[in-house]
Amino acid sequence: MTDITAAPLPPGRTPSIHTDAAAKSRLKSRYGAEMRFRWLGAGAIGLAALFLLLLLSTIVTQGLPAFRINSITLPVNLSAVPADPAARAGFDYAGVVNDALGAKFPDVTGRQERRLLRGIVSTGSGVILRQQIENDASLAGKTVDVQVPLDDFADLYFKGLLAESAAPQQLPGVTVSAASGDVGVTFSDDAIARLARSVGAIEAEGGVLRLTSGAASLLLDVGGGTVKLTEVGPGNMAKGTVYEALDASVSTASPAVLRTITTPEASRKITDREIVWLDRLKADGAITSGWNTIFFTSGASREAELAGVWGAVVGSFLTLIVTIAVAFPIGVAAAIYLEEFAPKNRLTSLIEVNINNLAAVPSIVFGLLGLAVFLNFFGMPRSAPVVGGLVLALMTLPIIIIAGRASLRAVPPSIREAALGIGASKVQMVFHHVLPLAMPGIMTGTILGMAHALGETAPLLMIGMVAFIVDIPGGFTEPATILPVQIFMWADFPEPAFQQKTSAAIMVLLGFLILMNAIAVILRKRFERRW
């Protein structure tokens, strides 16, 4: 063959089938196919990475706002609080908070408006105040600054997640006919009409543009108060309602600031009035944004601003303790037996097939097992971490057994032979020599199994861990919920604030998973020996 290729081509002969034009194009198309195939592979990896990125970025951008919370600081008059703790039962703590808030807005008098105003503070503010007074009895009788969380909608407004607003415009030469009630407003030119038209105002007769709740809201800050424009036109005229009383009517043309809330009032969960109030409170410095400790310290709640993950974290922790206490010893013992002692017979091969099949059984079937056997047959309590832990233990058992067998198998036979050679019995050989060497691998497998169990949801739905439980669980038999189930329940709540809570809870869950996996990786790196 070398002879043929080495020989020069005789002059005048056409190139062979390997070098002619057809061959070249064939080769080109083959290389093209090669490139395409390669890019297809890279694309598949890229797609998987893209999905992951999309998933994580969605969760993180959604969840981050929930880690902060806006609170309001109010000077609360506690003179009415009885000094005697026994006499405090039934005291209306929420009432004094509401009074303090009402004192900030003396001109809010209507029944409906008062209720609306109360709504910007969390309904749990009374409970928070009571706890503060219980912790520090000297507060009773004084007027103190009390910090309470805002309602979830108000909180979301400050986070910019509820309503979008355009940049405020400076307007010269605005007059207002009265200081409160329905007022007439004049502008220096008719630019306001163009603006109103552009934000969705409805044309009415006589050149009037009506700003309904389906259009953007135009709020005019003038003369120390705020006017909401309801009608614009004709020309530079407008009508509005005073939402926050002016110092006096503005008869001489004065400068004003026009704010545009571009999200129409009808399609957001917060009214213009509340926005005006909240902005006033913010300007007064009463609103502070801080780290959301409630989220990390409290249990579930129907109120988004009071809901936390701590109850679920404790529930998960208790459940996992049961899981590891049951699954680890049994799993390791089974792995030792199957790997070191089991004779090759039908029973052991049955057990082996069984374990492999068990690893592939859908997790919800384990939930059915827990329901039928633990709850209905043994009569164990519903929603309890002990039952959840047992179900998860049965589920992770195959994982631990398989990992345990792999790491026992990795211990070289020379160790066993040496131990037997110096007179150890088989049990001594296993427990004194082989098991300690295999332990890092077993631990790694166990931690990974536990991480798997921590994220499992479906079987726990079956045994009633979806119950709405406010209290932090205190024991293995008390009703509890766990982190993934909490996520599942919050995901179903309609309030937008719970969407953020859900994402934040997912971040907490992923944090725990990352921690467990990191421990597993460190264990593997530090202690696992390669023979």
Add this chain to the structure above:
Amino acid sequence: MVFYILLLLAAVGIAGYLAGRGKAFQVVGGEVRKLHSLPSQHGTYVALFATLPALFALVIWGLGSPGIETSIIKSRFASELAGQGVPQVEAFIRDAKAIAFGGLVGFTDATKEAAAAAYRSLHTTSLTIISAVCALLAFGGFLYSYRNVSERFRARHVVERVVRVFLIACSIVAVLTTIGIVLSLIFESLLFFSEIPFFKFLFGLHWSPQSAFTGAGTAAGEVNEDIFGAVPLFVGTLLITFIAMLVAAPVGLMSAIYLSDYASKSVRAVAKPVLEILAGIPTVVYGFFAALTVAPFFRDLGQALGLGVASESALAAGVVMGIMIIPFVSSLSDDVINAVPQSLRDGSAGLGATKSETIRKVVLPAALPGIVSAMLLAVSRAIGETMIVVMAAGLAANLTVNPLEAVTTITVQIATLLVGDQEFDSAKTRAAFALGLVLFCATLALNVIALRVVKKYREQYD
């Protein structure tokens, strides 16, 4: 009380260990080499004999006594309970127990108070008996084993036999789990099929068990057989699984090929963790992602294209489930592709084939049984997946193969039928167990077939 018994038993165990060890030392006058077994083994022997029988008795008592107590109470109050239905009797027992031992009491009356008092005295008696039995067994076991400790006594053999029995028992747990699953599924399913004909369940086209009873109230025992037709669920499950495999199979397989044959070390260092993270994310997170991001995206996309896409479309659930399965397919295929010997690749390259030609014409055909088995396992995983479909797929059982419409799956129905407060003896809840049985059989069959495919068609190259 039981806790104190356990504590006492632990103390007895420690005492037994020390005593046994001490006696072993003493019988040979400190010359340990004269003993057949080590002193610590003698100690363990005594400890085991002193505690294990009592522990067994305690476990048996714990399992058996509540049932016996309840049946005694039932027979004692038979006249009061005569003529009441099963749920009422159960409620009575529950309340009596709650009054006696603390707990949530529904409502109380004189009979229940009397039953509670009877319960309390019964329980005290049985506790006394078991305490006495435990003490007797512990003492007897201790004496018997302590007397046995001698120079020639083979304590090690006894201890090791006990250890071995413990190991065997632990490996049996896995078998017991399977038996428990099968028995509980079959038992409840049989009850279900005694009400609903098997073929109406398996081949019926209409599924709406929430309206299971023709009439309202507990007295309405008439079960409508025609609303337990599970075919819409099977179709829905298969539809979502099909969509999932449409995403997962090509992406997973191609990424496995790329990682094993093309990727440079640095690419692999990034891509492997990406796939591992995808595999480690809990399914509830995928479900949230599907419901919150993917489903609205498809709905809006459908609106823009003029298609009516349901907000709980099978497409969204299927695609997200596909994403979840990608790492599963990829890691299984990776193993299979890597198992194809290098000599085959070298031979193909030597014949002048490009890398992709080698993969397509040599490696993939050689790895085909393994890949098919991987895909079957992935399908089994997709069929059994619950959270994604519970959160993103619909509840209404539509018999359709249109991926843009909402369908429901077996797992969704199991979850919705069993979540929440209800009694567990209606056709509705038993239907969930029947569905569970179908699910269990389907996944088991897929796994068995996957194994058979590999065994039967794999070529042995080395």
